Amino acid sequence: xxxxxxxxETLKTPxxxxxxxxxxxxxxxxxxxxxxxxxxxxxxDWLDKYADQPSGKTSVNIKLEYFNxxxxxxxxxxxxxxxxxxxxxxxxxxNWYYEExxxxxxxxxxxxxxxxxxxxxxxxxxx
Amino acid sequence: xxxxxxxxxxxxxxxxxxxxYAGSISSDVISDTxxxxxxxxxxSEELRRxxxxxxxVLVECLQNLYHHVDEPPKDAEIDEKDxxxxxxxxxxxxxxxxxxxxxxxxxxxxxxxDRIDQVNSLTxxxxxxxxxxxxxxxxxxxxxxxxxxxLDIVRKTxxxxxxxxxxxxxxxxxxxxxxxxx
Numbered sequence: 001x002x003x004x005x006x007x008x009e010t011l012k013t014p015x016x017x018x019x020x021x022x023x024x025x026x027x028x029x030x031x032x033x034x035x036x037x038x039x040x041x042x043x044x045d046w047l048d049k050y051a052d053q054p055s056g057k058t059s060v061n062i063k064l065e066y067f068n069x070x071x072x073x074x075x076x077x078x079x080x081x082x083x084x085x086x087x088x089x090x091x092x093x094x095n096w097y098y099e100e101x102x103x104x105x106x107x108x109x110x111x112x113x114x115x116x117x118x119x120x121x122x123x124x125x126x127x
Numbered sequence: 128x129x130x131x132x133x134x135x136x137x138x139x140x141x142x143x144x145x146x147x148y149a150g151s152i153s154s155d156v157i158s159d160t161x162x163x164x165x166x167x168x169x170x171s172e173e174l175r176r177x178x179x180x181x182x183x184v185l186v187e188c189l190q191n192l193y194h195h196v197d198e199p200p201k202d203a204e205i206d207e208k209d210x211x212x213x214x215x216x217x218x219x220x221x222x223x224x225x226x227x228x229x230x231x232x233x234x235x236x237x238x239x240x241d242r243i244d245q246v247n248s249l250t251x252x253x254x255x256x257x258x259x260x261x262x263x264x265x266x267x268x269x270x271x272x273x274x275x276x277x278l279d280i281v282r283k284t285x286x287x288x289x290x291x292x293x294x295x296x297x298x299x300x301x302x303x304x305x306x307x308x309x
Contacts, residue, residue: 009159068186069275101176115263
């Protein structure tokens with residue numbers, strides 16, 4: 001059994017829930033730390049282990065309000081780990097949420113989608 | 128005497144001054160500055176789209192200072208010398224302007240200039256393409272986004288970066304950057 005990671009949202013880091021039991025990966029809020037590697041490394045390590053025995057279906061919910069360029073590569077690293085899980089024949093569903101007038105967040109989802117070989121579901125949130 | 132820091136501030140305050148800070152750029156200062164912005168420009172008085180863009184630019188500019196400033200010259204007339212940087216946000220007409228200033232060693236002029244000129248020379252589509260390429264391929268340093276900061280700013284604002292180098296003394300220059308958001 002893997003430990004579930006839950007991190008509450010702070011001023012500069014998002015709410016995080018990685019639950020192997022349920023096959024849920026969630027990142028919500030703001031990701032604007034000065035040192036993003038410090039924040040994301042344990043999450044990426046967790047996914048490395050999870051990849052050995054993933055849930056039959058992994059649901060990924062990314063609901064970011066802001067993220068800085070320092071986080072952008074770390075988020076890509078998370079998607080890369082998920083891509084490996086997907087490649088091994090496991091179902092991985094990525095839900096990319098963005099606020100209705102936030103074209104920048106929509107495009108950020110498209111950026112990742114252009115690099116990662118998993119279909120993204122782009123979900124517009126209304127007020 | 129060439130460069131006058133106070134004149135630079137005066138010029139950047141033109142329009143409606145929203146916030147300014149000059150001193151040591153710490154992680155807490157960045158948090159406080161962002162919180163100040165959010166409290167001063169509420170969602171009711173500015174379009175959420177614009178407000179988000181300004182917030183994003185502030186984050187990138189402040190963290191750019193945090194990661195990259197040089198120590199100021201010894202005889203500079205400023206109080207806090209550790210990680211010294213300055214940031215001014217004003218609304219000038221229909222534009223928000225984020226201005227940053229910091230001291231850098233003279234030998235860095237050409238690399239800063241080359242990077243900005245390159246980003247400024249690109250079309251919107253090229254900026255987007257290059258952003259994806261850098262995101263996908265480059266190794267990032269512990270410090271930051273491996274050059275994504277400037278690209279991100281230009282991409283989100285759709286405007287060119289404006290900059291100046293002011294000679295301070297034989298070894299130092301003051302690097303001033305203006306970002307416009309509308």
